[in-house]
Amino acid sequence: MSASFSWDEPEGLAARGTLIVLAGRGEHGGVYERFGRRLAFDAYRVRALGDPTDDPSVLDEAAKLLADESLPGPKVLVGSDTGARHAAHLAAERVPGLDALILAGLPTTPWTTGSWEEEAAARTACPTHQGRLTQDPDFRRGALAVTAELPDLRLDLVQVPVLALHGKDDEVSPVEEALSAYADHPGVHTVTFYNGRHDVLNDALHRTSAATVVLFLERLRLSPELPAIAEDQA
Template identity: 80%
Template sequence: MSAPFSWDEPEGLAARGTLIVLAGRGEHGGVYERFGRRLAFDAYRVRALGDASADPSVLDEAAKLLADESLPGPKVLVGSDTGARYAAHLAAEQTAGVDALILAGLPTTPWVSGTWQAEVEARTACPTHQGRLTHDPEFRRGALDATPDLPELRLEKVRVPVLALHGKDDVVSPLDEALHAYGDVRTVLFNGGRHDVLNDALHRTAAATVVLFLERLRLSTELPAIAQGDLA
């Protein structure tokens, strides 16, 4: 198990909390660099881990980070793809230190890409991220075609605030199936969004949605509204 990828708040600012990211199939923590840097700019520390479906020690490392008193709270588990299932599992087990849960692109039924071009286009519409995945030697192509044994999804047992992010055009986890899986969870949908919603073309909006959730969480677990009105 390699060390987590880390992004910290700018010098001179007090950290506002910690996000622990569990990557999805084929990914490693470094894939979330853009997300990590953006959240760190807003003074949240980010620790990104690998694919627990390929390396179960990721879950042990996540538990250690949650228990690490040097990392500021609130501590939020963020999971993408299969990482969302593992993050939900840790929260359902009421693992010590989990203050909230963010799920992105929760996997539903098996999906087969057939080609790399089909996979990368299903993952993201962002040309920058497509290029990152295409030229990343540590990224495992074809991993989305795998159907690993995953922990049971027990969101009804999660006792902390939960936010779900999902792309409306996600063909890996089709929207209707995903909404059924999320149930009553607070869910934000992204128009045109694909599977890797944190690294998709609307990644700025996804990051802003996460920051707003975190700011509300800092006020109370009841997530009181901070601003009202409509920009439209």
């Protein structure tokens, strides 16, 4: 079983919910440390798991976390890359305990990589995250070029709110293809990021993507209908 990574709310604050992250190709849960720490600072608990494509037991662990009554709700599955397809599959299967779904960098078509430098640049424009991946002995280079067997994307069966995040400069999963996959599903709220690349949660705009997630979570806490809580009057 792949390792799980945890980040909790600051001492003295009540937890506002739980996020369960499913990693993508080549990744492990620790790759999402920066995301986990930032969301934990806002009093959300984060549990980051590995890539279900490499280790199917990750899906069982995610289901156990969703059923764990000691973890505060709302409970949200966050999937990145192939993890997004697996997270959507769990939601379509109506796994108990799930309140919402966040899909980041949904994979669409196979991608052929060249050098590690090209893969790192396709993943993220953030030099800090590129350095993290380069120096991480547990990260698997070249995984983006592997054609993985993934579950069908059955968003029509998903009955919880969905937030989809995608980079406009994503070469691995072109934004037009991702938007097409979401087009017939009015329950999906899509946010695209200018100059954003594939690993949108760990990209140069990681603060903006985290803020987008927090806004979604705060609305979810009020109601599954996601009522507006702020309005731009400009």
